Amino acid sequence: ARTRLLSAFDTVNTHFQKLFTRLFNGGSAYLKLIEADDPLESGLEIYAQPPGKKLSVLSLLSGGEQTLTSIALIFGMFLTNPAPICVLDEVDAPLDESNVDRYCTLLEDLAKETSTRFVVITHHRMTMARMDRLYGVTMSEKGVSQLVSVDLKQHELQLEAA
Amino acid sequence: ARTRLLSAFDTVNTHFQKLFTRLFNGGSAYLKLIEADDPLESGLEIYAQPPGKKLSVLSLLSGGEQTLTSIALIFGMFLTNPAPICVLDEVDAPLDESNVDRYCTLLEDLAKETSTRFVVITHHRMTMARMDRLYGVTMSEKGVSQLVSVDLKQHELQLEAA
Amino acid sequence: MHFKKLKLTGFKSFVELTEFEIGKGLTGIVGPNGCGKSNIMEALRWAMGENSPKRMRSSGMEDVIFAGTEMRPPRNSAEVTLFLDNSERTAPAELNDSDELEVVRKIERDVGSTYKVNGKVVRMRDVQLLFADSSVGSHSPALVSQGRVADMINAKPTQRRMVLEEAA
Amino acid sequence: MHFKKLKLTGFKSFVELTEFEIGKGLTGIVGPNGCGKSNIMEALRWAMGENSPKRMRSSGMEDVIFAGTEMRPPRNSAEVTLFLDNSERTAPAELNDSDELEVVRKIERDVGSTYKVNGKVVRMRDVQLLFADSSVGSHSPALVSQGRVADMINAKPTQRRMVLEEAA
């Protein structure tokens, strides 16, 4: 179990570092096992340095920076052990427009690089527009959910009109 | 201390119920002291019934419904003991467009009903457009924050062009 | 193995038969707060053998059965079917004899859950193994529930290490 | 008592002198992730006598002093001034002799924090009482930090009751 954890740590860390730099358009980050000599008792700390800033632990970053760093870690674990499906439930909520754009670009790249199918739940218009297909869930009858397929072109027109 | 807590509970509960119905455009909700006979040892549970749905505890609601219910509670406490200033840091992040609209309407009403000054940090365009004045924070020099006053009209034009 | 489609009946707010196609690339789900988006993700996790009610935002597993509204009575059962493409024949041996796999989980009030794969009754363990072999499962780090990113940020370092172990 | 303006120097990412007017009604603050919006709120809380580094996302109180960037050296001190309108004369007696109150908090590395009100050195206690009397203060439920709503939702019922007690 110890060697498995250490080898997973190395692979995740390598992926995490690359993904961080991709998502932040620069800067660097790394993972570290702390608090105990035995890896199975240790803690995982995250160090990040957004472009042009000083290196710090995750807790000193802003809300959006912490989210983007965590997304890099989640995808780092995903790439270590790629699954046939990946579901992301409102992961982009704290992000500003330019970070939403980078998140979507990463999703598009990962969808091309792997055969994984991605299901993305979001309220961000930009993210909606970058999907290959869109489903809307409505509750026209209160308390009863209905799934409808949304024609993307139609949806874009409605958003512009709003 | 016990009588103070009980009287605060009553006032907050009354405000909370009215605010919930305002934010959800219907439905009802209430607070309850549970888990102990002595109020000072008890827990505060939140029961909510969005319009047309069954009554449930806070944890069974959706992410956005939980946020809107918590906003009703926060403003319930605020109205019990109105402060000269209220700061809200990205409280609207999980809300969809129609709930952002109701949140903003409530803010406008509270600003008129009290002399409290509100400072609202947000990424939602709709919330930005409802402010009386807007400040932008930029980091044109990496790691160094600068505050600039934003001309609302100018800002709206930029958003539309984006 | 590919995930092709999800079919729900009586599951949480999806009381009517609902079909959700999972195509290649990026599929978006949108809709107002409280309309049922996260419930779809929970239906997927449930069909893969999730056995902790807490991860389903429930106190008991029967909470997933449609509880009724002001206009409709509650249901007595819930059922989710997951359609998988097994043309690469990667399933465990006893389930590997066809191109398509239909995993069905059904729960009835006071009876409990039953699982079927292509019509054959199987145990929960069999379903969990089916997914574990293709490195996905109800506990997979690839299923990022609402609020999970905030939990990771606020987690203590030892809790984060445990997440890493699950990913290994 | 009204809050009129906040002045920051060397506080977190606001290394240059910055003035933030707090007008009547609704004032919005916008900007990209990591640009310093939440830092403004923390400056307000700090000037009102916040003494827990954890609530300032810091490990020690000196973390609020500008720590430098790749291009600029770190500073040795940070200072925040809060301008209050006291024309209704609601301040405690010993501070109540003028229409405007200027509350200044300054911290220097290895020296600690000092507080002044209208030029007179006062104790942290005096500043905390000034704000407590007008039912606001660094722990006020009216200061809703980023992530606080999620904390309220995930809190245990007894923790929520404690928040209610603070509001009383």
Ligand SMILES: Nc1ncnc2c1ncn2[C@@H]1O[C@H](COP(=O)(O)OP(=O)(O)OP(=O)(O)O)[C@@H](O)[C@H]1O
């Ligand atoms: N067993 C059940 N029967 C009927 N309705 C249920 C059941 N369990 C949950 N619900 C309903 O499902 C709704 C929650 O749906 P869900 O969490 O999927 O919303 P969502 O679309 O993700 O919203 P958000 O954008 O706020 O996250 C609740 O309002 C609740 O009433």
Ligand SMILES: Nc1ncnc2c1ncn2[C@@H]1O[C@H](COP(=O)(O)OP(=O)(O)OP(=O)(O)O)[C@@H](O)[C@H]1O
């Ligand atoms: N003592 C300090 N010296 C210099 N910079 C600091 C200091 N403390 C924090 N910072 C910087 O401030 C930034 C965080 O700012 P803040 O949390 O206010 O961002 P924000 O605008 O709220 O972003 P978000 O929209 O993501 O919440 C961090 O990136 C950090 O580098």
Ligand SMILES: [Mg+2]
């Ligand atoms: Mg949801």
Ligand SMILES: [Mg+2]
């Ligand atoms: Mg912030």
